[in-house]
Structure formats: structure tokens, C-alpha cells
Amino acid sequence: MKKRFLMTPGPSPVPSFVRESLSQEIMHHRTSEFQDILKETHEGLKQVFCTDNPVLIFSSSGTGAMEAAVGNLFSSGDKVIAVNGGKFGERWTEIAKSFSLEVVEMHVEWGASPSSEELKSILNSNKGVKGVLTTLCETSTATVYDIEGISKITKENGVLLVVDAISGLGQDVLLPDAWGVDAVVSGSQKGFMLPPGLSFISLNNKAQEAVKNSNLPKYYFDLNKALKSYQKNDTPFTPAVSLIVGLQEAVKAINKEGMESRWSNFKKMSLATQEGIKALGLKVFSKRPSASVTAALCPEDIKSSDLVKKLRKEYGLSIAGGQGNLKDRIFRIAHMGWINEQDLIACFSLLEKVFKDLGYKFKLGSSVARIEEVLYD
Amino acid sequence: MKKRFLMTPGPSPVPSFVRESLSQEIMHHRTSEFQDILKETHEGLKQVFCTDNPVLIFSSSGTGAMEAAVGNLFSSGDKVIAVNGGKFGERWTEIAKSFSLEVVEMHVEWGASPSSEELKSILNSNKGVKGVLTTLCETSTATVYDIEGISKITKENGVLLVVDAISGLGQDVLLPDAWGVDAVVSGSQKGFMLPPGLSFISLNNKAQEAVKNSNLPKYYFDLNKALKSYQKNDTPFTPAVSLIVGLQEAVKAINKEGMESRWSNFKKMSLATQEGIKALGLKVFSKRPSASVTAALCPEDIKSSDLVKKLRKEYGLSIAGGQGNLKDRIFRIAHMGWINEQDLIACFSLLEKVFKDLGYKFKLGSSVARIEEVLYD
Numbered sequence: 001m002k003k004r005f006l007m008t009p010g011p012s013p014v015p016s017f018v019r020e021s022l023s024q025e026i027m028h029h030r031t032s033e034f035q036d037i038l039k040e041t042h043e044g045l046k047q048v049f050c051t052d053n054p055v056l057i058f059s060s061s062g063t064g065a066m067e068a069a070v071g072n073l074f075s076s077g078d079k080v081i082a083v084n085g086g087k088f089g090e091r092w093t094e095i096a097k098s099f100s101l102e103v104v105e106m107h108v109e110w111g112a113s114p115s116s117e118e119l120k121s122i123l124n125s126n127k128g129v130k131g132v133l134t135t136l137c138e139t140s141t142a143t144v145y146d147i148e149g150i151s152k153i154t155k156e157n158g159v160l161l162v163v164d165a166i167s168g169l170g171q172d173v174l175l176p177d178a179w180g181v182d183a184v185v186s187g188s189q190k191g192f193m194l195p196p197g198l199s200f201i202s203l204n205n206k207a208q209e210a211v212k213n214s215n216l217p218k219y220y221f222d223l224n225k226a227l228k229s230y231q232k233n234d235t236p237f238t239p240a241v242s243l244i245v246g247l248q249e250a251v252k253a254i255n256k257e258g259m260e261s262r263w264s265n266f267k268k269m270s271l272a273t274q275e276g277i278k279a280l281g282l283k284v285f286s287k288r289p290s291a292s293v294t295a296a297l298c299p300e301d302i303k304s305s306d307l308v309k310k311l312r313k314e315y316g317l318s319i320a321g322g323q324g325n326l327k328d329r330i331f332r333i334a335h336m337g338w339i340n341e342q343d344l345i346a347c348f349s350l351l352e353k354v355f356k357d358l359g360y361k362f363k364l365g366s367s368v369a370r371i372e373e374v375l376y377d
Numbered sequence: 378m379k380k381r382f383l384m385t386p387g388p389s390p391v392p393s394f395v396r397e398s399l400s401q402e403i404m405h406h407r408t409s410e411f412q413d414i415l416k417e418t419h420e421g422l423k424q425v426f427c428t429d430n431p432v433l434i435f436s437s438s439g440t441g442a443m444e445a446a447v448g449n450l451f452s453s454g455d456k457v458i459a460v461n462g463g464k465f466g467e468r469w470t471e472i473a474k475s476f477s478l479e480v481v482e483m484h485v486e487w488g489a490s491p492s493s494e495e496l497k498s499i500l501n502s503n504k505g506v507k508g509v510l511t512t513l514c515e516t517s518t519a520t521v522y523d524i525e526g527i528s529k530i531t532k533e534n535g536v537l538l539v540v541d542a543i544s545g546l547g548q549d550v551l552l553p554d555a556w557g558v559d560a561v562v563s564g565s566q567k568g569f570m571l572p573p574g575l576s577f578i579s580l581n582n583k584a585q586e587a588v589k590n591s592n593l594p595k596y597y598f599d600l601n602k603a604l605k606s607y608q609k610n611d612t613p614f615t616p617a618v619s620l621i622v623g624l625q626e627a628v629k630a631i632n633k634e635g636m637e638s639r640w641s642n643f644k645k646m647s648l649a650t651q652e653g654i655k656a657l658g659l660k661v662f663s664k665r666p667s668a669s670v671t672a673a674l675c676p677e678d679i680k681s682s683d684l685v686k687k688l689r690k691e692y693g694l695s696i697a698g699g700q701g702n703l704k705d706r707i708f709r710i711a712h713m714g715w716i717n718e719q720d721l722i723a724c725f726s727l728l729e730k731v732f733k734d735l736g737y738k739f740k741l742g743s744s745v746a747r748i749e750e751v752l753y754d
Contacts, residue, residue: 004402004404006402006403006404006405008405010615011403011404011405011406011615011618012403013402013403014402014403014619019399019400019401019402019403020400022396022399022400022619023393023396023397023399023400024396025381025383025390025391025396026383026388026389026390026391026396026566026572027381027383027388028383028385028388028695029388029573031689031695058437059436059437059438059441059573059574060435060436060437060441060597061436061597061614061615061616061617062614062615063596063597063614063615064436064437064597064614067596067597070596071594094596095596098594098595098596098599099594099596100594187615189403189615189618195403195617195618195619195620196406196436196615196616196617196618197436197574197617197618197619197620216594217448217475217476217477217593217594218475219440219444219447219471219472219475219476220437220438220440220441220444220598221597222475237438237439237440237441238387238388238438238439238440238564238566238573239438239573240438240572240573240574240617240620241388241566241572241573241574242391242399242572242574242620243572243574243617243619243620312408318405318408
């Protein structure tokens with residue numbers, strides 16, 4: 001028997017009080033009982049998103065909400081800048097191209113954060129750009145982008161800013177209203193402590209105006225329909241009732257703790273993870289590490305995919321390897337949602353055990369000791 | 378305290394053995410453990426769909442899979458016939474128009490089944506039709522369409538036949554391979570005994586060929602991507618893990634009982650429901666009643682919306698009212714998924730109580746007695 005131990009950047013663990021709510025008897029979605037749940041959840045989601053704007057819920061993975069953003073904020077042939085510094089930036093490019101937008105890619109070195117100055121100059125040399133598509137936490141490189149800096153540029157230039165906060169929301173600070181982010185996308189299976197299956201999008205007034213003018217084909221992800229239903233605490237199509245009942249519980253718990261408190265806890269866990277990695281003689285991969293997930297370069301003679309497999313197979317621990325060019329080079333440890341400080345200690349303890357088995361030289365106990373210093377001192 | 382008593386055509390009740398599986402600890406989706414679940418579920422779904430073709434799973438409501446069919450089987454400007462005899466036929470028209478298809482609507486009287494002869498003549502007088510979009514059980518009128526008859530016409534004419542079996546699958550007989558249905562769409566919250574949140578689409582070879590040639594914009598519902606992932610028992614995007622774990626259990630249970638047996642049970646429940654309605658002095662609305670749901674005309678001086686509200690508010694029983702023009706005229710009782718014969722008896726018992734309270738004249742006990750005769754004799 002092995003405990004299932006999840007330290008991946010989505011799905012991340014779901015607390016038992018949420019899991020239990022998922023197994024409740026199903027209720028009909030066109031009832032005042034369910035409308036009350038949606039109403040409370042809509043209000044709660046605003047707090048989690050740090051916005052006064054509506055946050056719409058879709059039954060889909062996070063990618064569905066990314067498609068909703070592209071398909072509803074722009075029109076055929078519109079020019080957008082997609083910030084591509086990892087797998088999820090790449091996804092923005094792919095979606096935008098699928099919907100016949102003209103995509104100017106802003107390539108960012110993997111592990112780095114996009115420079116606002118460079119974005120400014122790209123905007124200057126490309127007339128008629130309608131929007132910028134970027135990422136809060138680029139999960140594939142465990143890098144948090146400077147959305148505050150980016151939003152200054154997009155505001156100055158009057159272009160829409162759309163942020164994929166699927167893995168970052170809840171851990172990495174994001175203040176859409178204060179900074180001027182027009183649309184924020186997220187998903188249920190990371191900071192929200194839920195199983196995958198729900199996605200979210202918040203839209204400010206400027207974004208809601210853009211929705212009215214978009215001519216791209218859409219039906220399931222039609223934000224005009226979704227906004228209309230939202231006003232009545234309803235959904236255009238049958239919602240994933242059980243997941244929304246779970247969402248109500250999760251959002252309540254998150255808001256009881258408060259976003260500020262959660263941000264500072266995850267920031268601390270992120271710092272502790274970075275220090276734990278260094279204590280093992282390894283390097284943190286990202287130049288601007290996220291508070292949601294940390295990436296480390298694997299020792300040169302060990303493939304990170306082997307490390308990941310061995311941890312899962314022998315100990316039930318799931319961490320993430322690298323994606324794309326980083327496949328065998330990095331491993332990634334999440335600190336998001338329901339993952340806590342002691343999970344981090346246990347994860348590094350197993351990491352030490354498996355590194356030892358793989359013949360990597362380091363002082364046993366060094367990473368957990370260092371992490372305790374950061375967390376408990 | 379009131380028991381929550383669900384007799385609506387989706388969401389329909391979820392058995393406890395499925396609900397309990399939903400509350401399991403979450404697992405990562407890129408693991409052999411989850412791949413094994415997907416593999417078994419993919420095989421099981423083929424049995425439920427009565428097909429040898431792949432059945433793809435999406436995280437979305439059933440409407441998402443309808444969009445997947447339209448967006449992947451056709452190209453811009455393609456001519457399709459949408460069979461519109463109720464709210465869900467209407468939805469085919471709306472989706473196809475959203476994706477810039479040329480839609481020839483075949484209007485069918487609400488409550489009637491489309492005539493194959495009429496379809497034939499519409500096909501003859503419209504050159505270049507690429508596909509026919511229709512419904513197995515038109516939920517809004519509780520009518521089952523003659524898909525076998527329709528498929529003969531579409532096969533003869535070499536056009537694609539796409540069937541929305543969202544509410545019908547599991548109760549109304551559908552033999553896609555034997556009849557020549559090219560694509561079948563369904564959803565989790567009806568015959569599958571699951572919460573809403575998953576949708577399905579099966580594609581035969583002809584449909585898979587069409588997918589390769591479609592030029593419509595898509596990303597989340599891209600069937601090329603989904604088919605590729607399917608071969609590896611994987612999904613293009615993070616799947617709704619907990620719902621798929623539930624699906625594995627539900628599909629296993631359905632196949633243990635067998636489709637033939639389930640079809641005949643629901644057929645019998647449908648007949649019993651019709652007889653119960655007649656025993657109350659009321660009329661069955663549909664000319665071709667579905668095995669999934671039955672619609673009855675409400676007594677003239679009672680609005681069915683009042684009946685529905687009173688049943689829910691005072692007794693916790695959810696049945697469905699009418700939609701569109703039928704809003705206050707009909708009420709609908711589901712017999713699908715996890716609803717059994719005794720649920721039907723209990724439902725009619727409450728119906729009698731409320732009809733009595735509303736001053737409608739009939740002999741108390743008459744419907745439940747008649748239903749018992751049909752079911753137990």
C-alpha cells in the first residue's frame with residue numbers, strides 16, 4: 001500500500017471537506033437551492049479573483065476558458081501579441097491562430113519573465129494591436145510574470161490585457177482591478193483545491209464591451225450568453241453541479257483564510273523550496289520563481305523523467321518533470337491550493353531518499369533542515 | 378426535512394456507489410493508474426454506445442460535444458439539414474449557424490417524429506447537403522425519433538448523420554453501427570447516472586475522415602487532437618479526473634446489467650408512465666413517446682409550472698415543466714439512468730397528492746394502481 005502523494009502543479013490535492021461535498025446527492029440546477037449556491041459562489045469568486053467584476057464559470061478544463069477569451073474578445077484578423085516563454089504561452093499562440101487572429105509572438109527565454117520595455121517596443125512597431133495574451137505563472141518554467149509592469153504598458157496603449165492565471169491564481173499576487181488587467185482566466189484544479197472540470201474567466205467593463213463586438217464563431221463558450229445567465233445566477237448550459245457544490249466549499253475556505261494570508265504563506269513555501277533545492281547542491285531554474293511551483297535543474301547525470309518515475313512508482317509521490325526542451329532537465333514541485341508546509345518537508349524527504357538511491361552525493365537531511373529553518377525560524 | 382427526489386430528464390439521480398467514487402483522493406492524470414482507468418472506460422463506453430468506434434470524452438456539458446460535432450465534421454458554408462422539432466433540434470440549428478454553415482431546417486411538429494419520406498424529399502430538393510443533424514430523444518417533447526429510418530435515407534444519399542443522444546442514450550434503442558449513424562453525442566447526467574460535467578462523441582470511419590477535412594476554427598473541442606490522445610488512453614487537456622473515476626464505476630454497472638435489459642426496463646417504465654397519466658384522465662403529449670422521459674398535458678385549469686413548483690417546494694420532488702410554447706401546458710417525468718420502478722410509483726403518488734390539493738378531480742390511487750398493473754403483472 002502506498003499513500004497517493006500529489007505535489008504536481010495540477011491536479012493538486014483536494015481537501016476531504018471538499019471531496020465529501022462532491023459526493024452529495026445531486027440537485028437540479030434550475031432551482032432556488034442551486035441559484036443560492038451560485039450566488040454565494042459568484043460573490044466568493046470575486047474575492048478570490050480580487051475583482052469587482054463578474055467571474056464566469058464554465059464546465060471545461062482551463063484551456064476552455066482560454067478559448068473563451070480569444071473567441072469572445074477579438075474578431076477575425078485582429079492582431080494580438082502572445083507572450084511565449086513556455087508551454088502555456090505557446091498555447092495562447094495556438095488558440096489565437098486557430099481562430100484566425102494575426103499573432104505577433106513575443107518570445108521570452110524559458111525561465112525568464114517578459115520585459116515590459118520589450119513589450120512596449122513590440123507594441124510600437126506593430127500598429128493596430130488589439131490585445132496582449134500572457135500568463136501569470138508560466139507553469140512549464142515555474143516563472144511568475146510581472147503582470148503589474150505589463151499592465152502599465154497595455155493600459156498606456158489602450159490594448160486589452162488577458163492573463164492566464166490557471167496555475168498562479170491563489171498563490172501569485174494578482175490585482176486585476178488595481179493593475180488594469182481586462183480578463184483573467186483560471187481553472188479549478190490548482191489554487192482552488194478542486195478536481196479538474198471547472199474553468200473561470202473574469203471580465204472588466206472594457207472586456208465586456210469587446211465581447212459585444214467580437215465576430216468569431218462560438219457557442220458553448222459564448223460569453224454574451226454566459227454574462228446574461230450570470231446576472232440571474234444561472235448558467236447557459238447544464239453546469240457541473242457537483243463540482244460547483246465543491247467550489248462553494250473551497251471558495252468559502254479560501255476567503256476565510258484571506259488572499260493576503262495565502263499569498264504570503266505560498267511565497268514562504270516557495271522560498272523554502274528554493275532553499276531546499278540549493279541545500280541539495282542544485283540550482284533553481286527560473287529567474288523569477290513563482291509562488292505556485294518551483295523548478296529545479298536535475299543533477300547532470302540524472303534524467304528528471306527517471307526521478308519522477310521512481311518517486312511515483314516506489315513511493316506514490318507525484319512531482320512534475322520538464323516539458324518540451326526541458327523534458328529531462330528539470331523537475332517541478334508545486335506549492336499551491338491544499339499543499340502545506342509539512343507536505344513540502346515530506347516531499348523533500350522522499351526526494352533525498354531517491355537521490356541517494358540514484359547515487360547523487362549530498363548530505364542526508366540537508367534540504368529538510370534548510371526548509372525547516374526558512375519555515376519555522 | 379425533505380428528501381431530494383429527482384425525476385427530471387437531467388440531472389438525474391446518481392447512485393451512492395458512483396457518488397462515493399467521486400470523493401476519492403484525486404490522482405494525477407498522466408499516470409499509468411489513470412491511463413488504465415481511461416482504457417477500461419473507453420472499452421466500456423463502446424458497449425454502452427453499441428459501437429466498435431472510439432467514444433471520446435470531453436469535460437463539458439453535452440452541448441460542448443454537439444459543438445464538437447458541428448465544428449469538426451463540416452467546413453465553412455457547408456449545407457446541413459437540422460431536424461427541428463423541439464428545443465434540442467433548435468440547438469443544432471443555432472450551433473450550425475454560429476459556425477457559418479448553411480442550415481436547411483426541417484421543421485417537425487412538436488411531439489411528432491420526423492418523417493423519413495419528408496427528409497428524403499428535402500434532400501432531393503437541396504443539392505449538396507453534407508450532413509443531417511438530429512436527435513434521438515427530443516427531451517423538450519419527450520419524443521423518440523426514428524433514427525433507424527432516418528439513417529437509411531442518409532446512407533442512401535451519402536450524407537453524414539449526427540445524432541444528439543444526450544438524453545436518450547441508455548434508454549432508447551440506438552444501434553449506430555448496425556444502422557449507419559456516423560456520429561453520436563451524449564452527456565453524463567442522464568442515462569449515465571453521473572453528475573453533469575462530461576460529454577461524449579463517437580465517430581465512425583466516415584466521420585473520422587470528415588474530421589480530417591474540416592476547416593472550421595476549434596481548439597478545445599478539436600477532434601483531431603482528441604482522437605490522437607484517445608489512441609494513447611490520454612486526453613489533450615487535463616480531464617475531469619473525479620468524474621471519470623465515477624464514469625468508470627457507472628459504465629461497469631451499466632454493462633453488467635446489459636443494454637438490452639436496460640432498454641426493455643425503461644421501455645416498460647415508459648409504458649407504465651403513459652398508463653399512469655391516462656389513469657389520471659390526462660393525455661400523453663408525444664405521438665412517439667421516448668423510453669427516457671414522458672410528457673403529459675396538464676389539466677386545462679392548472680399551469681404545469683405551478684404543479685412543478687408546488688411539487689418541489691412542498692415535497693422536494695423535481696419533475697420538469699414545459700419549454701418554449703409548452704411552458705405551462707405539459708409536465709415531464711424522467712425514467713432514465715438510476716430512476717427505477719418504485720421511484721415512478723412514489724412520483725405518481727405525490728403527483729396525485731398535489732393534483733388533489735389543486736382541486737383536480739380523479740380517483741385517488743388510480744395512477745399508482747394502473748402503474749403497478751403494467752409493471753408487476
